[in-house]
Amino acid sequence: MGLDALSYRKLSVRTGYFSNSTNVGVFESNGKLYVVDTADSADDGKQIVDSLGTLFPGKPIAAVINTHGHSDHVGGNSAIVALTQAEVWAPNTESIFIEHPELVGDLYWGGRKFSALESHMFRTATPCHVTRYITEGKIELEDVFLEIVPLPGHFFDQSGIIVHDKTDGASVFFLGDGFFGTKILKRYWIPFMQDEELFRQSVSKIESIECTWYVPSHGKACNYDRMLALAELNTIITYETENLILKILHDKPSTAEEILKQVADFAGFKMRLGQIMLIGTTIRSYLSSMERRGLLEFDVYNNMLLWHEKK
Secondary structure, X not given: OOOOHHHEEEOOOOEEEEOOOOOEEEEEEOOEEEEEOOOOOHHHHHHHHHHHHHHOOOOOEEEEEOOOOOHHHHOOHHXXXXXXXXXXXXXXXXXXHHHOOHHHHHHHHOOOOOHHHHOHHHXXXXXOOOOEEEOOEEEEOOOEEEEEEEOOOOOOOOEEEEEEEOOOOOEEEEXXXXXXXXXXXXXXXXXXXXXXXXXXXHHHHHHOOOOOEEEEOOOOOEOHHHHHHHHHHHHHHHHHHHHHHHHHHOXXXXXXXXXXXXXXXXXXXXXXXXXXXXXXXXXXXXXXXXXXXXXXXXEEEOOEEEEEEOO
């Protein structure tokens, strides 16, 4: 997969996407182009500009629209802005991480990140100024209108973008990481989540919105029926992880790191630093969500924070 013209998939008269490890949405209105997320790096951003120049000669890029602030969604922002002077639109809280991307690694670690977290695996995107905050509701453009749909859970203020094509009536829902395709779930099983309960609520919201196409950032574009099947799978994996945590804590209170090891052992993971950071952050988010919903309690004992089932 790449970001060249051969990877471009047209979904409606005015909307399509580059099929990539992180999909990149594109739509056109009044002779201008809009890009939804920009993949992982400055090189990706340059390739997006070049490919759009081939596919849509003479049509400038008016704006980049980011669903959220993770580096694999905003990595190409700075290059696109430098080459085209495009605006950058993003949800308010996500804009903090787009403008200050070094904060993402600190979030994963839970403090000032150590040097290894500044390696290629945790490469920080180039800071990029956000020119417009997007909020829930509609944005009218000449040939399309956009519907901004908050989809928190994976990250703080993540939002999906529905592009309603006024020419052919098709609607394309760019989901960000509102849910994940089967390939990513098979590979990771426990995708990154900032709040798993909010993630489930966002999946349920997606299920309630009927569109022509749904484009997860990691996965193939799908129709309504396929979306419903994927949504169910994404919901199931969160309950599987919850049940595993409850099983681990049934007899023995444990620290978050002990729970992480047992989850990884159960799943057959051989974690490297990346998995320890991302899955570890996600497991701690599960513990917080489950505590808030009355499933877990914690105690401070012998200088340790121990989690256990609520009695």
